[in-house]
Amino acid sequence: MERCATLFLVIPPHVITALRESIGKDSVITDRESLLCYSYDATRREAIPDLLLRPGSAEEVSAILRIANREKIAVIPRGAGSGFAGGSVPVQGGIVLSVQCMDKILEIHKDDFYAVVEPGVITRNLQKAAEAEGLFYPPDPSSVNFCTLGGNISTGAGGARGIKYGTTKDYVMGLDVVLASGEMISIGTRAPRSVAGYDLTRLMVGSEGTLGVLTKAILRLIPLPEKIVTLAAIFPDLYSATSAVGQVLKSGIRPLVLEFMDRESIRVVKELLPIGVREKGEAMLIIEIDGPQGIIERELQRVEEICTKSGAIDVEKAATSSDREKLWTARRSVSPALYKINPTKINEDVVVPKSKLPDLIGEIEKIAAHYRLQIVSFGHAGDGNLHINIMTDDKNAEEYGRAREAVHALFKATLGLGGSISGEHGIGITKAPFLPMEVGDRVIGIMKEIKKVFDPNHILNPGKLWP
Ligand SMILES: Cc1cc2nc3c(=O)[nH]c(=O)nc-3n(C[C@H](O)[C@H](O)[C@H](O)COP(=O)(O)OP(=O)(O)OC[C@H]3O[C@@H](n4cnc5c(N)ncnc54)[C@H](O)[C@@H]3O)c2cc1C
Numbered sequence: 458m459e460r461c462a463t464l465f466l467v468i469p470p471h472v473i474t475a476l477r478e479s480i481g482k483d484s485v486i487t488d489r490e491s492l493l494c495y496s497y498d499a500t501r502r503e504a505i506p507d508l509l510l511r512p513g514s515a516e517e518v519s520a521i522l523r524i525a526n527r528e529k530i531a532v533i534p535r536g537a538g539s540g541f542a543g544g545s546v547p548v549q550g551g552i553v554l555s556v557q558c559m560d561k562i563l564e565i566h567k568d569d570f571y572a573v574v575e576p577g578v579i580t581r582n583l584q585k586a587a588e589a590e591g592l593f594y595p596p597d598p599s600s601v602n603f604c605t606l607g608g609n610i611s612t613g614a615g616g617a618r619g620i621k622y623g624t625t626k627d628y629v630m631g632l633d634v635v636l637a638s639g640e641m642i643s644i645g646t647r648a649p650r651s652v653a654g655y656d657l658t659r660l661m662v663g664s665e666g667t668l669g670v671l672t673k674a675i676l677r678l679i680p681l682p683e684k685i686v687t688l689a690a691i692f693p694d695l696y697s698a699t700s701a702v703g704q705v706l707k708s709g710i711r712p713l714v715l716e717f718m719d720r721e722s723i724r725v726v727k728e729l730l731p732i733g734v735r736e737k738g739e740a741m742l743i744i745e746i747d748g749p750q751g752i753i754e755r756e757l758q759r760v761e762e763i764c765t766k767s768g769a770i771d772v773e774k775a776a777t778s779s780d781r782e783k784l785w786t787a788r789r790s791v792s793p794a795l796y797k798i799n800p801t802k803i804n805e806d807v808v809v810p811k812s813k814l815p816d817l818i819g820e821i822e823k824i825a826a827h828y829r830l831q832i833v834s835f836g837h838a839g840d841g842n843l844h845i846n847i848m849t850d851d852k853n854a855e856e857y858g859r860a861r862e863a864v865h866a867l868f869k870a871t872l873g874l875g876g877s878i879s880g881e882h883g884i885g886i887t888k889a890p891f892l893p894m895e896v897g898d899r900v901i902g903i904m905k906e907i908k909k910v911f912d913p914n915h916i917l918n919p920g921k922l923w924p
Pocket of ligand 1: 556
């Protein structure tokens, strides 16, 4: 990827001096080993930044952006670097601005059901803090134990519980943002609702660090469910599993999660699973139901019946909280464990209307056969959002070429089914060439105009969203 000609390639010494004076010398990092650690994300794409900054406050972020904007130096905001779209990779060099030192939960308001957090808070830490107060922060990406809330907001992260409680965007009430100019703004509200002008809070959600740096967030909380029950159902083929998904959704029961894993996803984490997965199982559903004890037991029984009627060969309830935890550890480990199969995976996160899930599975099978590739699928079936992993080796140019073509075919099929090319990971660099396929040139033009208002010198996360 070429660097943008309008931006400095190397940070001039007077800029480094100004930054050291503004945020302290310990927060300005130049050694190559540290820079390497901030050069990649979960896509394994990499580009070494010229400088790493670790500010500790919104004021320091503002000082950095004032200097960078004046000097026209690229700034790439970064949370934990767990993104699956290359959003935090500094493809045009410049400054990586890590918010990892801004990691405080500032307030939890039990009566008004919201929390105020800094962007570097690890998502699981907010969930735990909320639970201690009898409250619930539902967004639950599988990376929950290491990703940050700032990253979640900036990517519009989803997760398993989206089916019942929605995704990150449904929980962002307000934000403090530092604009490219260094100006600090507060948007949104602590009140349960507001229609005061354009919804800039919603605009920031999913903007992938291209419109401003988030320095504080007001996040909605809800009451903690009384109880959660979990079951795993094993199916003899993909179609009986996806048909069970449809039947559960039609039954009027709204599960907390309804996750899907195909045979290879089960195989790569088999030793982590607490339950006896039968060898002949081609697919597994993990289903959770939350609510008051009496109701969830009844609903769970109904879901068990639906699974059995749809052809499940085994339906097993997680008997203890340790079994449940083990099941989730296994499910959350699928993505990294896939590297056991191939050195490279192209991980897409397409989403289709729920009723089209069986059609999507059919299209994936056709694409795998046509391009002679192994494709592994798992994910948030209850929301029509699957992680489609095209397994390949990027050192094998011929095969990798076929894999790239398969991605194009997958997006075409997804859009044909009325879906979207990204349900939760965002566009970043990996999907940038495909964004026009979904939204069209006119809409991209409007997005670019919005970008110009927020960041006229184009210093914030250049090279992302559109090539
Ligand atoms: C094993 C695994 C499982 C995953 N499962 C899921 C899942 O179930 N659902 C899901 O949605 N994602 C999932 N992801 C992807 C990833 O964890 C999410 O996209 C997450 O939201 C990224 O958070 P992060 O802190 O790592 O952000 P980063 O990767 O550091 O950054 C992501 C984007 O946000 C921007 N950004 C970060 N912080 C700020 C800030 N303070 N201000 C402005 N911009 C900022 C960056 O510039 C970048 O564009 C998974 C990843 C892994 C490795």
